[in-house]
Amino acid sequence: MSAVELLAEIAGVGRDRARGGYSRHLFDRAEGELRTWFTERAGRLGLDVETDRNGNLWAWWGAPGPDALVTGSHLDSVPGGGAFDGPLGVVSALDAVETLQKEGFRPGKPLAVLVFAEEEGGRFGVPCLGSRLLTGSIDADRARALRDPDGGTLAEAAVRAGFDPVRFGRDEEALSRIGTFLELHVEQGRGLIDLGAPVAVGSTVIAHGRWRFSFTGQGNHAGATLMSDRHDPMIPAAEVVAAAHRIASRVEGARATVGRLVPKPGGTNVIASTVDVWLDARASGDDQVRPLVDEIAHVASEAAAAEGCVVKLAEESYGGSVAFDANLRDELTNFLGGAPELPTGAGHDAAILAPYARTGMLYVRNPTGISHAPEEFAEDEDVARGARALADVLRHLST
Numbered sequence: 001m002s003a004v005e006l007l008a009e010i011a012g013v014g015r016d017r018a019r020g021g022y023s024r025h026l027f028d029r030a031e032g033e034l035r036t037w038f039t040e041r042a043g044r045l046g047l048d049v050e051t052d053r054n055g056n057l058w059a060w061w062g063a064p065g066p067d068a069l070v071t072g073s074h075l076d077s078v079p080g081g082g083a084f085d086g087p088l089g090v091v092s093a094l095d096a097v098e099t100l101q102k103e104g105f106r107p108g109k110p111l112a113v114l115v116f117a118e119e120e121g122g123r124f125g126v127p128c129l130g131s132r133l134l135t136g137s138i139d140a141d142r143a144r145a146l147r148d149p150d151g152g153t154l155a156e157a158a159v160r161a162g163f164d165p166v167r168f169g170r171d172e173e174a175l176s177r178i179g180t181f182l183e184l185h186v187e188q189g190r191g192l193i194d195l196g197a198p199v200a201v202g203s204t205v206i207a208h209g210r211w212r213f214s215f216t217g218q219g220n221h222a223g224a225t226l227m228s229d230r231h232d233p234m235i236p237a238a239e240v241v242a243a244a245h246r247i248a249s250r251v252e253g254a255r256a257t258v259g260r261l262v263p264k265p266g267g268t269n270v271i272a273s274t275v276d277v278w279l280d281a282r283a284s285g286d287d288q289v290r291p292l293v294d295e296i297a298h299v300a301s302e303a304a305a306a307e308g309c310v311v312k313l314a315e316e317s318y319g320g321s322v323a324f325d326a327n328l329r330d331e332l333t334n335f336l337g338g339a340p341e342l343p344t345g346a347g348h349d350a351a352i353l354a355p356y357a358r359t360g361m362l363y364v365r366n367p368t369g370i371s372h373a374p375e376e377f378a379e380d381e382d383v384a385r386g387a388r389a390l391a392d393v394l395r396h397l398s399t
């Protein structure tokens with residue numbers, strides 16, 4: 001089945017009627033359905049599917065082994081996300097394997113399609129959770145205690161989905177098998193539109209992290225409480241939203257976003273007692289992201305004090321800037337006939353794996369330039385081109 005047909009097959013899974021687009025989150029019903037679908041589809045290609053200790057799915061063409069050539073992406077989404085971010089890399093990998101099989105090719109080294117768990121952090125807040133657990137770059141105890149928006153822990157959700165959370169953590173055996181990891185992904189920006197090219201090779205991922213500001217004030221009645229008597233945590237929260245935009249706009253290439261803000265108890269006629277604000281901040285290097293967050297944190301503490309509130313700041317995740325393997329990049333660029341190289345502002349499992357294996361990325365043109373929203377798109381023709389490029393590259397790298 002082609003990548004386009006495979007995408008069509010899962011088009012109905014995890015649609016979000018409230019937000020639009022898709023909500024497919026770790027261990028929820030839609031994600032479980034996609035795991036079953038992937039296992040079935042990979043099985044039809046004769047691949048052996050196994051789930052590792054951290055919930056990542058591996059489909060092996062041939063016996064698992066060291067120095068394997070691994071390709072894949074993720075099947076989960078952000079809340080209300082698009083159809084391509086993640087699934088495109090998975091369906092392209094399946095398409096590429098089928099193409100190579102039909103051409104009678106037999107890989108000269110172990111080859112696997114890998115599906116990472118909870119890449120978006122859409123349920124438990126930490127992006128690239130599957131690859132962070134696999135590599136040990138998140139502490140397993142910390143991961144098990146992560147909570148979803150309903151207050152349940154990752155450990156509890158794992159048990160309910162039939163996984164053993166005690167086994168979460170760095171997986172030396174699985175990690176040692178990856179010789180090269182190549183992730184194909186829909187482009188999350190306008191680079192390929194501007195260049196007029198369908199496929200690019202990834203060069204770098206900028207430094208990025210997530211921070212949570214928790215403001216505590218005094219919950220009270222919206223009508224009975226005089227303005228002068230309030231300790232409203234929404235006021236410093238609003239200052240953070242505005243400061244993030246203002247401060248990041250002054251730093252070349254930096255991005256700072258508040259995309260999630262939760263007041264409790266959350267009533268129209270209630271002054272909130274607490275407000276949690278999540279800040280996503282990114283810039284080309286650590287030396288830019290850290291001062292950016294420090295400056296926003298300074299605004300937060302001054303604004304909290306002025307309102308008689310208390311603020312706590314927690315770093316939920318951080319990843320420094322990553323340059324993908326230079327030799328692999330050159331090889332991919334040359335092999336794909338001088339495909340352009342593009343940096344990205346989006347985080348990926350390939351960046352988490354970069355210190356442990358030779359990693360690279362391919363991007364497929366997104367004609368809307370929009371991602372993490374239902375408008376995210378790729379033309380059928382470009383999807384086919386991406387899958388073909390991946391097949392050619394896998395053939396080249398495994399001989």
Ligand SMILES: [Zn+2]
Nearest residue numbers: 085086119185
């Ligand atoms: Zn993605």
